[in-house]
Amino acid sequence: MYLGQGSVRIVTPEDKVIYIDPYAGEDAWYSLPADLILVTHAHSDHNALDRIAQRNADCRVVTQDDALAGGEHQAFDLGFAKVDSMQAGFNDFHDASKCVGYVIELSDGTTVYVSGDTSTTEQMRDGTLKVRGIDYAFWCTDGVYNMGLQEAAEAAAMVGASHNIPYHITTTDSGQVFDRAAAESFAAPNALVVIPGEEIPLNG
Numbered sequence: 001m002y003l004g005q006g007s008v009r010i011v012t013p014e015d016k017v018i019y020i021d022p023y024a025g026e027d028a029w030y031s032l033p034a035d036l037i038l039v040t041h042a043h044s045d046h047n048a049l050d051r052i053a054q055r056n057a058d059c060r061v062v063t064q065d066d067a068l069a070g071g072e073h074q075a076f077d078l079g080f081a082k083v084d085s086m087q088a089g090f091n092d093f094h095d096a097s098k099c100v101g102y103v104i105e106l107s108d109g110t111t112v113y114v115s116g117d118t119s120t121t122e123q124m125r126d127g128t129l130k131v132r133g134i135d136y137a138f139w140c141t142d143g144v145y146n147m148g149l150q151e152a153a154e155a156a157a158m159v160g161a162s163h164n165i166p167y168h169i170t171t172t173d174s175g176q177v178f179d180r181a182a183a184e185s186f187a188a189p190n191a192l193v194v195i196p197g198e199e200i201p202l203n204g
Helices: 149-159 180-184
Strands: 002-004 007-011 017-020 034-038 055-062 075-077 081-087 100-106 111-114 136-140 163-167
Touching: 034 081, 136 149, 149 163
Parallel strands: 017 034, 034 055, 111 136, 136 163
Antiparallel strands: 002 007, 007 017, 075 081, 081 100, 100 111
């Protein structure tokens, strides 16, 4: 489910629940107990961890500090999902040493990429992301604090995901934010518009 802004919820084939960058959306959308929480960076519109009141006993929280431990991008194997932290940042508002994106591989092989807040990265250019065979890619597109729709579409073409979803598509901090008209103008190959509160099946 896309929750709004940079917030995403994934339910795995085992019914494990992953939240990414909790912040936007209705309280009910955070009602499923969490098994994994991923945070891309410390900005307030990406790390509202208190929104997730229900957490299973073994819930793991992975922040950008964990993902960049020792100055190196880290990988995490949760059993129900494998998570690789990826480059993010590279603009005046986001330091690459303090920001990450994530590639999440589910147990059925489905892969989801969330860009976090970023401009184009070397891993987009050099094929590091393309070889992952990403099924669903979420691209930040606000065009002020990150890459805009055109740059994100160009990055999406480099990565070659089966589905390219525009998110973080406005620059306000009013909670659930989404500009549908802008999203529908996203010119990436295999573009897929998902509105806040909408659930899509992750079936590769």
